[in-house]
Amino acid sequence: MKSELIKFLFFSTIILLIPFVIGDGYLLNVMVFVGIHTMLAVALNLLLGYAGQISLGHAGFFGMGAYLSAILTTTYGFNPWFVMPAAAVIVGTLAFIIGLPILKLKGHYLAMATLGLGIIFYITFNESVEMTGGPSGFSSIPNLKIGSFVFDSDLKNYYLIWLFTLIIVLLAVNLASSRIGRALRAVHDSEVAARVAGVNSRLLKVQIFAMSAVVSSIAGSLYAHTMTFISPASFGFNFSVELLTMVVIGGLASVYGSFLGAALLTLLPEFLRAAHDYDIIIYGALLVVMVMFMPGGLVRGIPDLYRKIILRKGAVDNA
Amino acid sequence: MSLGVFRRGIMLFDQILQYVLSGISTGAIYALIGIGFSIIYNATGIINFAQGEFVMLGGMFTLFFLETAKLPIWAAAPTAILASTVIGLLFERLAIRPLKHPTPINLVIITIGGSILIRGLSMLVWGKDTHSLPPFSGENPIHIYGATILPQHLWIICITAVIIVLNKFYFYHTISGKAMRACSYNRRAAGLVGIDVRRMVLFSFIISSGMGAVAGIIVAPLTMTAYDVGVMLGLKGFCAAILGGMSSGITTVVGGLILGVLESLGAGLISSGYKDAIAFIILLLILFVRPQGLFGKADSERV
Amino acid sequence: MLELDGVTQVFGGVRALEDVSFTIKQGDITGIIGPNGAGKTTLFNIVTGIYTQTSGRIMFNGKDVSGLPPERLARLGMVRTFQNIELFGNMTVLENVMVGLHTRSTSGLLACSLKMPWAVREEKNIRIAALKWLEFAGIADLADVVAGNLPFGKGRLLEIARALAVEPGIILMDEPAAGLNNQETIGLAALIRRIRDMGVTVVLVEHDMELVMDICDRIIVLNLGKKLAEGTAREIQENPEVISAYLGEDN
Secondary structure, three states: OHHHHHHHHHHHHHHHHHHHHHOOOHHHHHHHHHHHHHHHHHHHHHHHHHOOOOOOOHHHHHHHHHHHHHHHHHHOOOOHHHHHHHHHHHHHHHHHHHHHHHOOOOHHHHHHHHHHHHHHHHHHHHHOHHHHOHHHOEOOOOOOEEOOEEOOOHHHHHHHHHHHHHHHHHHHHHHHOOHHHHHHHHHHHOHHHHHHOOOOHHHHHHHHHHHHHHHHHHHHHHHHHHHOOEOHHHHOHHHHHHHHHHHHHHOOOOHHHHHHHHHHHHHHHHHOHHHHOOHHHHHHHHHHHHHHHOOOOHHHHHHHHHHHHHHHHHHHHHO | OOHHHHHHHHHHHHHHHHHHHHHHHHHHHHHHHHHHHHHHHHHHOOOOOOHHHHHHHHHHHHHHHHHOOOOOHHHHHHHHHHHHHHHHHHHHHHHHOOOOOOOHHHHHHHHHHHHHHHHHHHHHHHOOOOEOOOOOOOOOOEEEOOEEEOHHHHHHHHHHHHHHHHHHHHHHHOHHHHHHHHHHHOHHHHHHOOOOHHHHHHHHHHHHHHHHHHHHHHHHHHHOEOOOOHHHHHHHHHHHHHHOOOOOOHHHHHHHHHHHHHHHHHHHHOOOOOHHHHHHHHHHHHHHHOOOOOOOOOOOEOO | OEEEEEEEEEEOOEEEEEEEEEEEOOOOEEEEEOOOOOOHHHHHHHHOOOEOOOEEEEEEOOEEOOOOOHHHHHHHOEEEEOOOOOOOOOOEHHHHHHHHHHHHOOOOHHHHHOOOHHHHHHHHHHHHHHHHHHHHHOOHHHOOOEHHHOOHHHHHHHHHHHHHHOOOOEEEEEOOOOOOOHHHHHHHHHHHHHHHHOOOEEEEEOOOHHHHHHHOOEEEEEEOOEEEEEEOHHHHHOOHHHHHHHHOOOO
């Protein structure tokens, strides 16, 4: 367990030092998004990678958190620091209630059901124009602030977001190496054996589903206050697929893998600027390639590849 | 009774009839797509997320052959069906067959990835605009008891009916069709009696992509076609398949019709913005309450 | 301890089980045997909560457990192993057994995420207890091997160790000797005796007659979905109906 702590401290240190390395420019702004995406990917990975339950609608929970924060703070003037946890509780409860019937489904049926769920959320965001502003979006969302200190710059938002993300990463790492994490992996490997050993798989799946919804909601609230503008387009099926791709590429059942996937899929499009419209093709291609050749994700595939190449080289040298 | 109430009653009846009729025609499309899902599912156990994309390809390819290759409609459409079927074949060969660990998660991810790829490549080749196909036999509306339908609606219903009959004939009266049914009941036994199961898997993809393409072609004159129509159509077709209990027969047709009519009534009488949500709410409800479909039997197995 | 009363199971048009009743005594090793198709596996799945019977009752320690899901049964003290062994293939041998201790521990989502001291302590205790069960089953040396890589015989022992970690009152084994060679079967017999000596009641469905006659205190014979006979090994071996059921009637 000590090694987990060291890994986390190492990771945190790098994250905290990054702004000093890259300066206060466009890249820092992108890194803020990497933070939000990492939070979302870690949340989804707990459900998908550890528990083995597919969700194609997680963008919906992200959007719910964002819209709840946006509407309650801008239209009704509530304190954002109060709204954020309140929204998380609302979204979590909703997810728990929906989770009870939906997680009775398995495999493709679960995927389709969560896809449908996500689209229902999206349509709601799009159609409730009086509340959400509809397709044109919702603007003038206030920045978060503590007293007179306002989080209105990339640098300040970077540390704000990453503080939350690092906490989530730590919680996820703890959970993964605990009795609950073990139970999740057991349910994934053989649900029937897990149940025979006494694991209440149904309740566990719903709990994880709700927990990942809570984290997604918090990410949504933070997103709303950082961007000050949100629109339904960011919370649709395409984004759910993007999240899925991050988790799959980084590595299922690996918390740091989710960071890797999130970082890659957020940074890469910035370097392939012309490919903005074509990012969807790249996601599709990446998904297909990863599943076929590196089902464990980059976090396992790259060390494996390295070992294979080194071993092969060693064998040739010894011949 | 006052004449005003009577007249308003007739108008409401006309409206409802209108919604029901157009609902039947969209329902027929959902039925075709749903049968496509069921055929592949029954032969392989896989839900092909990319099914909706074959519908899109049908419409887009026809457009391409019509406008760029300047073929007449009666040549463009079959060529488009052929082209979509080839894509279906390639999809099975390149994405499905070589999969080393066909776990449900991997299959879901790879079929999603494949569908995105097909969608993205279509966007690359044909752009993002919506296009319309010319209707098969003109646009003069036909009047039935105060409701209006277009000739295209009749084409949809007729062609769907023909496809369903052909389908039934294939699966129940040809050797390869019976072989595919055998695979869906028990793959191992089918293999043991000499059926080439992998060939059946390929056939199921070919048939489903072909059917999807037909659906796309006959609906395109009504609803426009673009690179991204596949997602929604696919999901709604899946809903029809679930309602029908994943059968490739009449129950899925009924499922599709029910879905189409409910959606049409809901859009007309309640709200048109939430029209798509109606189909997905139905999908969720049926998955929660009766995942075996409206006509299936519940399993005694609880695990 | 375990009592079946008039259990009937109908699948479609097939009567897989017809009015099966018997009682398992506490502390016994009981074998359930019968020709293929007798309904042994169906009966097994019903008792262990995988299926629900069409009619009849299952009483465990005086409590009607018909229709309870496997995880509830585990908490009540009933566990089972599977004929084709169901292991957590991506986890180590030790972790597999640690899952068995799930019902003996209570740290929840929050406590585990926050790494509360009592959760950490409980985790340590789970690890120690799991190692003890591995030793009991004789596979402690394989603790860090990934379960999916185990040879079949060792996998069988692992599954039993995991089931024992639940600290059940009764363990039901579905064809535990299937796929084992002679030496492994002898080791299995010794293990089953040690389990009984600990005070755990054992029920096995089996085809391996030598094993059954060797270790079972009582044997129940099923044929064509009905209970054919019940008694000690000697009684069953001398029962003409049992003999003809296995050899088939001459028409």
